[in-house]
Amino acid sequence: xxxxxxxxxxxxxxxxxxxxxxxxxxxxxxxxxxxxxxxxxxxxxxxxxxxxxxxxxxxxxxxxxxxxxxxxxxxxxxxxxxxxxxxxxxxxxxxxxxxxxxxxxxxxxxxxxxxxxxxxxxxxxxxxxxxxxxxxxxxxxxxxxxxxxxxxxxxxxxxxxxxxxxxxxxxxxxxxxxxxxxxxxxxxxxxxxxxxxxxxxxxxxxxxxxxxxxxxxxxxxxxxxxxxxxxxxxxxxxxxxxxxxxxxxxxxxxxxxxxxxxxxxxxxxxxxxxxxxxxxxxxxxxxxxxxxx
Amino acid sequence: xxxxxxxxxxxxxxxxxxxxxxxxxxxxxxxxxxxxxxxxxxxxxxxxxxxxxxxxxxxxxxxxxxxxxxxxxxxxxxxxxxxxxxxxxxxxxxxxxxxxxxxxxxxxxxxxxxxxxxxxxxxxxxxxxxxxxxxxxxxxxxxxxxxxxxxxxxxxxxxxxxxxxxxxxxxxxxxxxxxxxxxxxxxxxxxxxxxxxxxxxxxxxxxxxxxxxxxxxxxxxxxxxxxxxxxxxxxxxxxxxxxxxxxxxxxxxxxxxxxxxxxxxxxxxxxxxxxxxxxxxxxxxxxxxxxxxxxxxxxxxxxxxxxxxxxxx
Amino acid sequence: xxxxxxxxxxxxxxxxxxxxxxxxxxxxxxxxxxxxxxxxxxxxxxxxxxxxxxxxxxxxxxxxxxxxxxxxxxxxxxxxxxxxxxxxxxxxxxxxxxxxxxxxxxxxxxxxxxxxxxxxxxxxxxxxxxxxxxxxxxxxxxxxxxxxxxxxxxxxxxxxxxxxxxxxxxxxxxxxxxxxxxxxxxxxxxxxxxxxxxxxxxxxxxxxxxxxxxxxxxxxxxxxxxxxxxxxxxxxxxxxxxxxxxxxxxxxxxxxxxxxxxxxxxxxxxxxxxxxxxxxxxxxxxxxxxxxxxxxxxxxxxxxxxxxxxxxxxxxxxxxxxxxxxxxxxxxxxxxxxxxxxxxxxx
Numbered sequence: 001x002x003x004x005x006x007x008x009x010x011x012x013x014x015x016x017x018x019x020x021x022x023x024x025x026x027x028x029x030x031x032x033x034x035x036x037x038x039x040x041x042x043x044x045x046x047x048x049x050x051x052x053x054x055x056x057x058x059x060x061x062x063x064x065x066x067x068x069x070x071x072x073x074x075x076x077x078x079x080x081x082x083x084x085x086x087x088x089x090x091x092x093x094x095x096x097x098x099x100x101x102x103x104x105x106x107x108x109x110x111x112x113x114x115x116x117x118x119x120x121x122x123x124x125x126x127x128x129x130x131x132x133x134x135x136x137x138x139x140x141x142x143x144x145x146x147x148x149x150x151x152x153x154x155x156x157x158x159x160x161x162x163x164x165x166x167x168x169x170x171x172x173x174x175x176x177x178x179x180x181x182x183x184x185x186x187x188x189x190x191x192x193x194x195x196x197x198x199x200x201x202x203x204x205x206x207x208x209x210x211x212x213x214x215x216x217x218x219x220x221x222x223x224x225x226x227x228x229x230x231x232x233x234x235x236x237x238x239x240x241x242x243x244x245x246x247x248x249x250x251x252x253x254x255x256x257x258x259x260x261x262x263x264x265x266x267x268x269x270x271x272x273x274x275x276x277x278x279x280x281x282x283x284x285x286x287x288x289x290x291x292x293x
Numbered sequence: 294x295x296x297x298x299x300x301x302x303x304x305x306x307x308x309x310x311x312x313x314x315x316x317x318x319x320x321x322x323x324x325x326x327x328x329x330x331x332x333x334x335x336x337x338x339x340x341x342x343x344x345x346x347x348x349x350x351x352x353x354x355x356x357x358x359x360x361x362x363x364x365x366x367x368x369x370x371x372x373x374x375x376x377x378x379x380x381x382x383x384x385x386x387x388x389x390x391x392x393x394x395x396x397x398x399x400x401x402x403x404x405x406x407x408x409x410x411x412x413x414x415x416x417x418x419x420x421x422x423x424x425x426x427x428x429x430x431x432x433x434x435x436x437x438x439x440x441x442x443x444x445x446x447x448x449x450x451x452x453x454x455x456x457x458x459x460x461x462x463x464x465x466x467x468x469x470x471x472x473x474x475x476x477x478x479x480x481x482x483x484x485x486x487x488x489x490x491x492x493x494x495x496x497x498x499x500x501x502x503x504x505x506x507x508x509x510x511x512x513x514x515x516x517x518x519x520x521x522x523x524x525x526x527x528x529x530x531x532x533x534x535x536x537x538x539x540x541x542x543x544x545x546x547x548x549x550x551x552x553x554x555x556x557x558x559x560x561x562x563x564x565x566x567x568x569x570x571x572x573x574x575x576x577x578x579x580x581x582x583x584x585x586x587x588x589x590x591x592x593x594x595x596x597x598x599x600x601x602x603x604x605x606x
Numbered sequence: 607x608x609x610x611x612x613x614x615x616x617x618x619x620x621x622x623x624x625x626x627x628x629x630x631x632x633x634x635x636x637x638x639x640x641x642x643x644x645x646x647x648x649x650x651x652x653x654x655x656x657x658x659x660x661x662x663x664x665x666x667x668x669x670x671x672x673x674x675x676x677x678x679x680x681x682x683x684x685x686x687x688x689x690x691x692x693x694x695x696x697x698x699x700x701x702x703x704x705x706x707x708x709x710x711x712x713x714x715x716x717x718x719x720x721x722x723x724x725x726x727x728x729x730x731x732x733x734x735x736x737x738x739x740x741x742x743x744x745x746x747x748x749x750x751x752x753x754x755x756x757x758x759x760x761x762x763x764x765x766x767x768x769x770x771x772x773x774x775x776x777x778x779x780x781x782x783x784x785x786x787x788x789x790x791x792x793x794x795x796x797x798x799x800x801x802x803x804x805x806x807x808x809x810x811x812x813x814x815x816x817x818x819x820x821x822x823x824x825x826x827x828x829x830x831x832x833x834x835x836x837x838x839x840x841x842x843x844x845x846x847x848x849x850x851x852x853x854x855x856x857x858x859x860x861x862x863x864x865x866x867x868x869x870x871x872x873x874x875x876x877x878x879x880x881x882x883x884x885x886x887x888x889x890x891x892x893x894x895x896x897x898x899x900x901x902x903x904x905x906x907x908x909x910x911x912x913x914x915x916x917x918x919x920x921x922x923x924x925x926x927x928x929x930x931x932x933x934x935x936x937x938x939x940x941x942x943x944x945x946x947x948x949x950x951x952x953x
Contacts, residue, residue, distance in 0.1 A: 029391055029409055032384075036484065037412040039427030040419075042438050046430065054436070060445075061438045103319055106312035113309075122313070129324055131533075131593055133541025135562035136586055139569045139579045140330035141323075143339070163323040166316055194302035224420045226544045227562075231570055242422040246548050257430060264423035268415055275418035276411045283492045503658050504691035509679030509709035509758070518704075522695040 040268055047072060047262040054257060072258035081236055082263055085244035092154050092240060093219040096161040100218045101211065104166050108173030109199060113182070123174060130167035134227045137163075142231050156232040157240070161225060165218040172217070172281075176210030177203065213281040220271055241267060334579035341573040353580040363581065365556040366564040369471070370585075373560065374539045377478040381535055382528065384479065385486035388413070390516070392487070393494050417484035425548040428477050432463035432549070439463070464550050467557035474549060474558050478539050486531045493527035494520060526599075533596040537589055561585055608669030608682070608761040608794060609634045610655065615664035617650050617818075624650040625661070626818035632762075635792045637785070639809030641799060643841070647818035648798045652764050655796060656685050668761055679709060684755035685764040688771065690747045692739035698750050699735040702726060705758040725757040728787070745776050752784075756791065763788075765797045769804060781807055802842050806830070814838050832938075833859075836945040839938065845895070845911045847938070851902040856948065857940040862895070864936040865912035867920045868929045877931040882910060884922050892916055 034041075045061070046054060048068035059065070076082050111123045141160055150156035180203060188198035204211075222240075229243040236248055241263075249260045275282065301307060333339075335354065338347045357363050392410070396402045416424060431439055440460050443449035451457045463473045497520060505515045521528075543562040546552060552559035552567065561584055569578015610632040617625040625647045632638045640648040653659045655666060657678035666674045673681045684705070692701050703722045706712040712721060726732040729749040739747060748768055755763055769777050769784075785808055788795050799805055805812050806826045814821040814829065814837075822834040833839035833847070839859050840846035848865070852858045871877050880900075888895040894914045899907040912930065914920075922928065939948050 025391065025394065028387075032388055032391070033409050033412040036414075036416050036480070039424055039431055040415055042431060043427050061436060061441050103316040107316035110309045110312035113305075122317075128593060129320055131537050131589065132324060132328075133537060133562075133585065133589070135541040135543055135565065136582050136589075137324065137327040137331065139565065139575055139582060140327040140334060142570065143330065143334075143341075143575060144327065146341075160323060162319065166319065170316060189303075194299065195305060195308050196302060220418070224422075226420075226422045226547075227566075230543075230547075231566075242420045246422050246426050260426055261430060264419070264426050267423055268419040271420070272411060272415045272418040275414050276407075279410070279414065279488060280492075283488045498689065498691070500687045500689045500691040501693065503653075504685070504687060504693075505704075505708070506658060507656055507678045507683065507685045508705040508754070510704070511679070511708070514708055519693060525695075 040265060043261040043265040043268075046258055047265060049258065051258075072256075073262055075256075076259035076262055080259060081239065081244060081248055082259075084237065085239055085241045085248075088154055088238060088244075089223055089241040092157050092161070093222040095154075095158040096165060096222045097215050097218045099158065099162045100165045100169050101214060103162060104169040104173055104214065105204070105207075105211070106199075107166075108170045109177050109203060111170065112174045112177035123171070126167045126170050130164070130171060134164065134225070138227050138231050141228065145232050150232070152233055152235040152238050154233075154238055154240075157222070157225075157229060160228050160232070161222050164225070165214075165221050168221075169214040169218060172213060173207065173210045176207045180206050209281065213278060216274060216278045217282060220274065223267070223271065331579045331583060334576050335583050337576050339575040339579075341575060349576075353577050357577055357580050357584075362556045362559055363564060366552075366559040366561050366581070367584065369558060370540060370560040370562075373471070373475055373478065374536055377475045377482065377539050378532055378535050380475070380479045381482045381486050382532060384483050385490050385531070386521075388483065388487045389490035389494055393491055413487070414484050416481050421481060421542075421544045422548060424481070425477060425545055428473075428480075429464075429549060432473050434460055434462045434465060437461070437463065465554055467554055470550055470554060470558045474545055477545050477549065478542070481545075482535045482538065486535055489527060489531040489534075490524060493524035496527075497523050529596045529599055533593060536592050536596075540589060540592075541585060609636075609667075610762055610794060610796070611665075611667040612651075612655070613665045613667075615651065615654055615661045615666070617647075617654055617659055617661050623818050625654065628664075628815075628818075628820055630813065630820065630823070632794060632796060635794055637788050637795045637797065637808060637810045638813060639797045639799060639805040639811070640813045640815060641802060641805040641809075641841075642815035642821075644800055646815045648800075648815050649766055650818075651815070652685075652766055652796060652798050655762070656683055656764050657681050682761040683764055684758060684760035684762075686748075686751045686755050686766065686768045688767040690739075690751040690768070690771070692747055692750055692754075694739050696738075697735065698726070698731065698737050698739070698742070701739065701750055702735075702754045702757050705754060709758060711758065721757055722753075725753040728756065729753045744772050745780065748772065748780065752787075756793070761794065763793050763795045765795065767799050767801075768797075770799070770801070777804075784808065802844070806842075814841065816841075832947070834947050836940050839940070845913075848910050849940070850900065850908055850910070851904065851906075851942065853903055855942050857942050857945075859938040859940060860932045860936055862911045862913035863893075863915070864932050865910070865930055866914065866918070866932075867922075868931045869920065870914075870918050871931050871933060876934040878934060878937060880930040880932060881927050882930060883925055883927055884912075885925060887922060887924070894918075894922075896922060 042061070048070070049064065050066040050069050050071075053059075053064060053066050054061075056065070107126075111126070145151055145156045145160070148156075150159065184202055184206070185195075185198045188202045189195065193201065224242060226242050229240050230247075233239055233243065236244070239248055245260065245263050249256055249263065333346070336348060336350060337353075338349055392406075392413075396406060431437060437460060440449055443455065443461070444459065447453055449455045449461065450459050455461065461469060464470050501519065501523070502515065505519045510519065541562060542560075543566060546558055546560050546563045547566070550558045552563045561581060565578045565581040568574050568581060572578070610630075612628055612630040615625050615628045616623065628647075628651060640651060642648045650659060654661050657673070657676060657680075661674070664674070665672060668681055668683070678685075693704065696704065699719075699722050702725055703718055706718050706721060712718045722735070723732060726735055729752050731746060731749045731753060734742065734746060734750070739750065742750065748771070751768065765784075769780050772780055781804060797804075797808060809826055811824060812826050812829050813823050816837055822829055822838045829838060830842055833842065836847075836849060836857060836859070840849065843861055845862055847859045847861050849857045849859045865880065868877075868879070882898045882900045884896045884898040886897045888897070893916055896912040896914065898910055898912075900910045902908050914922075937950065939950050940946060941948050
């Protein structure tokens, strides 16, 4: 029936306008990229500059007149407590992740499934607790930490950090649990499991993507946190990355710029990669509940 | 015995309580209790060295309120937050439009977009205290790379618009210091606001956008009358996060200026830290930080209510 | 009210040809139904007419204008989507008035309100103008979508399965209303559906599509009575036409309702005798469906269905040879290889 007449349809719009539009688009995106990454690009340049190069007034801060040097990285790893900061941050991070999972997994499930209307209110309360900034609580918490004798101990951070990560994680996991059909648990109950076994064997494995997001979020959160770490910890041995770098690598008015900026860059790159990988899931945590209804 | 046990194991109400209890208890102890302690501190004479409780009523608040530094901190905290949020939401909208635009179906375009996304997300991903150290260098009084670029563009230096000095001294002049702090907040919050907006934009059904096109709507009308109203609830959520993060932030001011020059960039969290921790006056520090609370509560309630009232499918 | 002409339309998505060369002429004021299974390219074809998709090849004319390269807003079309695509943040009045504002055709506010009111009146929803879409029932939403489509007085109205979201009872009613409404306005209408009852009931003409190609065009009865190929023969009618191999090269077809007990055949008409065993009877109230297997020329069993109207009360014994027949005029013949219709003489 259909006859095939070939009348190629010409492209729409004049070529010039399409090219201009493409160029404008690329320029704008590049501009924003540059703006966002400028301090990191500068960090990358400064890390390998010699003192002479760096402190030459009026000269371009982006040029290398001397050969790039690894001296400052060497200095950072061997002559400063940088590696100890890394270790402290990692230890704290792992411990906080464990505490957060233990507290928020069951709570999220209870809020998603078991408690009905009352659970809805509790969910909103969780969200509000998440919004309470550390600046509001650091003074009384400081007093409590001193009283408990946890000052200058990583335990103080491990104790307090979940107060930020648990509400957000619970909020995020609630969304995952709600998307698991109740029939799956009911099938497990029919198959002879009790409710706790059903949760452990059926629900948890299905919520694995949520658990991974919580691990990523909680770990980076402990890496980011500044105020509690600044207030609770004042001995250099127990400092973490976020406070150790700006306090210990700056001595009075003397800035060791190259190691300072290198240390920031060394943290930024891996965390940036991880965020990029988990971006969609992290955004879910921020927008859940906003798009329902 | 076994029967009772198994009834317990199958009681969903009991399980809800068992599952919710640890987290609730923890939050009561580490958020509720400190909050009450803060209230108690603020009506006492507590210091780091003295744990005894002397009730002094609202004297701390009255004292703090009469301090010029506190007034500065209050005004700055508000103005920094509001200005930063306005700029952030505008930039985030532009960026979200750019990043959700259809790409040419080429491999290079996809790779380019991945790199762009990585770079754009860095400000949010990096621990703030570390990236602000980067900005400290960018704003350095002698070696600032920004100053260098301005000099190269003949905007700075002898016989130029912003001359004759060779440096702007970003963090040393009141207005520039304020602008720098606002800028860093915008820089830091824009990525999060953008990705939240992008999530909102991508949840708009394509049928609606096709319908707008068939109805004869052009780009700007579709943007302002269809897309933006539909992402409004999500935009408010992102504003809420931005407002609260900025309002309660200590890091940026602490590392860049410590509130200086004099008190021109002092904020409530910074002042609270200076008084309560550096100065050891827990009572007054707590009183300062408590001023944050009603503001945050108000903002949260208003934004959440507007968001839930706004129409979305 | 304009005619629409499509010439050699090809639309590809990557490797897939969604529309593989379609020529079509839609008369001014005609109600044309595009019918086909899902994935046959019917919706893509409609989106191409709307201007939401740009064809790789071919030309589209609306009236005397070549609109192939024009954006939707310059084509003088309106479209109703399957989901109705009502703007959730606007009132009903806001939804209906949106095309007027967007096309800048009605800058005067009171005139705009008047036209919105008129359009709402035509589909009797003027009492809903202040509501939000989510406060409306499915049927009301559909009316709002139609009011929004006609308010800008388009030359062509495009409807993409607008009835599929309604429940079965409402659908029959909406069909009737839509048809009389279209007659009243006399607007050129293209209606896409996979539902043959909608197609038969609504269309002045039907276009049957498969795999991006037009299979047959014609008035509903003509297509039903003289299907051009085996696809059309089996797609239309429920159940579809019975097909049997009568030789290596030829398929013989007849509709279930034409397979009748010999006693019920129209008297005097020449008929093809047909002896078969019914294995199962389904009583649907208005008619009975008989299922059985009939050997083809090779002796392979083929499922055959007969449909007896309820006034045929003959007792049909199960698993017993029965004498049936099909009037000769109701036999169709198709080429086994191409599936195309052939004359009986060719057998």
